[in-house]
Amino acid sequence: MRALSSTAEGGGGNGGGGRSVTTQTANVDAKKSNAQQQQQSQIELNPPKGTRDFPPEEMRKRNWLFDSFRQTALLFGFEEFDAPVLESEALFTRKAGEEIQGQLYNFSDKGDRRVSLRPELTPSLARLIMQKGKSLAVPAKWFAIGQCWRYERMTRGRRREHYQWNMDIVGVEGVEAEVELLSAICHFFASVGITSEDVGIKVNSRKVLARVMEKAGVPEEIFANVCVVVDKIEKLPREKIIEELREVGLNEEATQSVLTCMETNSLEGLKSLLGEEDECAKEMEKLFVLARAYGIEDWLVFDASVVRGLAYYTGVVFEGFDRRGELRAICGGGRYDGLISTLGGEYTPMVGFGFGDAVIVELLKDRGLMPEEALKTMNVDDVVFSMDESCRETAMRAASVLRKNGRRVDVVLEDGKKSKWTFKHAERVGAKRLLTIGKKEQEEGIVKVKNLETREEVDVSLDKLA
Numbered sequence: 324m325r326a327l328s329s330t331a332e333g334g335g336g337n338g339g340g341g342r343s344v345t346t347q348t349a350n351v352d353a354k355k356s357n358a359q360q361q362q363q364s365q366i367e368l369n370p371p372k373g374t375r376d377f378p379p380e381e382m383r384k385r386n387w388l389f390d391s392f393r394q395t396a397l398l399f400g401f402e403e404f405d406a407p408v409l410e411s412e413a414l415f416t417r418k419a420g421e422e423i424q425g426q427l428y429n430f431s432d433k434g435d436r437r438v439s440l441r442p443e444l445t446p447s448l449a450r451l452i453m454q455k456g457k458s459l460a461v462p463a464k465w466f467a468i469g470q471c472w473r474y475e476r477m478t479r480g481r482r483r484e485h486y487q488w489n490m491d492i493v494g495v496e497g498v499e500a501e502v503e504l505l506s507a508i509c510h511f512f513a514s515v516g517i518t519s520e521d522v523g524i525k526v527n528s529r530k531v532l533a534r535v536m537e538k539a540g541v542p543e544e545i546f547a548n549v550c551v552v553v554d555k556i557e558k559l560p561r562e563k564i565i566e567e568l569r570e571v572g573l574n575e576e577a578t579q580s581v582l583t584c585m586e587t588n589s590l591e592g593l594k595s596l597l598g599e600e601d602e603c604a605k606e607m608e609k610l611f612v613l614a615r616a617y618g619i620e621d622w623l624v625f626d627a628s629v630v631r632g633l634a635y636y637t638g639v640v641f642e643g644f645d646r647r648g649e650l651r652a653i654c655g656g657g658r659y660d661g662l663i664s665t666l667g668g669e670y671t672p673m674v675g676f677g678f679g680d681a682v683i684v685e686l687l688k689d690r691g692l693m694p695e696e697a698l699k700t701m702n703v704d705d706v707v708f709s710m711d712e713s714c715r716e717t718a719m720r721a722a723s724v725l726r727k728n729g730r731r732v733d734v735v736l737e738d739g740k741k742s743k744w745t746f747k748h749a750e751r752v753g754a755k756r757l758l759t760i761g762k763k764e765q766e767e768g769i770v771k772v773k774n775l776e777t778r779e780e781v782d783v784s785l786d787k788l789a
Contacts, residue, residue, distance in 0.1 A: 461494025
């Protein structure tokens with residue numbers, strides 16, 4: 324019986340061992356399955372391709388940059404506006420150029436209306452100006468800092484979602500308006516530490532290319548298509564530019580005229596190209612004279628190859644560029660007198676620029692000009708700490724008094740924190756002072772105020788805290 328029992332036990336043991344392995348395998352499979360299900364159920368943590376998150380440490384940098392944009396615009400007497408990120412698709416397809424139409428985030432909404440996320444701010448501005456009509460006092464000087472969307476190939480400083488600073492002048496025909504905007508751009512650069520040795524601004528007029536094409540007998544209706552090709556002149560080899568110019572309808576002679584025009588890079592060369600008395604050459608010369616009066620001539624470079632890709636530009640155009648040639652265009656703009664009439668309104672002289680946030684951040688980082696240290700913390704003024712739960716109300720009263728007097732105050736909300744933790748916390752948030760209230764201070768009606776820079780500490784009565 325024992326042998327049988329033993330055998331049975333052994334058999335039972337072996338059998339039990341077999342069942343144990345099977346159970347273990349099943350458990351492992353179950354864990355894998357659960358892990359896979361959990362992995363599948365977890366939401367994607369990265370933002371959509373080409374977009375960005377702005378946690379607090381990045382938001383501080385963004386706010387610093389936007390404040391610099393805003394302060395420049397206000398110094399030049401501009402008023403701020405905004406418009407919806409979602410606009411009618413027709414606003415951007417009416418007359419913007421082929422490139423931008425292919426980059427739209429556009430769709431039909433639930434009411435079967437064709438809409439688009441705005442790829443830029445200028446058409447929204449034009450719509451608002453049309454809406455104002457004759458009630459708008461001109462000249463009007465407006466600026467905006469808004470989010471824009473373009474579905475395009477991403478490179479350094481180029482994203483599908485970005486923020487754009489725009490400044491526009493409505494109702495001024497002369498180049499005085501262009502020079503005012505160019506001066507604002509240069510002022511912004513100088514305000515963040517960028518010099519004319521770091522950055523230049525290429526200036527031209529679309530009228531130059533229009534004159535050359537007119538002399539070459541090229542039909543006016545293909546002018547916009549030629550501009551789209553010429554705008555790629557720094558991105559594509561010469562052979563490819565020639566090929567695309569032929570595709571849009573230029574013959575060999577006209578193609579050569581356009582290429583010769585694109586190589587003109589001085590006012591003297593422009594006069595030689597168009598003639599001394601040409602109005603376009605005179606206009607460009609006047610722009611540079613006025614730029615000298617503003618003290619920004621060192622920033623400007625005449626370059627006939629700059630035409631900008633958008634079809635609505637009608638005259639002077641300009642582009643900020645990195646003199647080292649490491650980054651794409653920093654900003655760009657020009658005159659677009661015909662945009663409102665294209666959208667169904669009256670002829671209105673307008674000129675403006677768009678300045679994206681992504682490229683300038685790259686440039687500032689490259690030059691070591693981003694104030695990383697200053698933006699490392701949130702820079703509150705005071706941290707208020709109650710050493711005991713019974714002191715919490717007193718601490719909150721103290722914080723309220725300070726906030727009413729304009730100080731930025733962070734209250735330690737959790738119980739049981741040690742003094743060592745509080746000092747580290749105050750350092751992390753960039754506090755200038757630490758205010759401590761314990762049972763003794765509460766009984767005496769005082770607050771211990773420690774200057775975290777000098778390490779000096781004084782007792783201040785609650786009623787004199789303000």
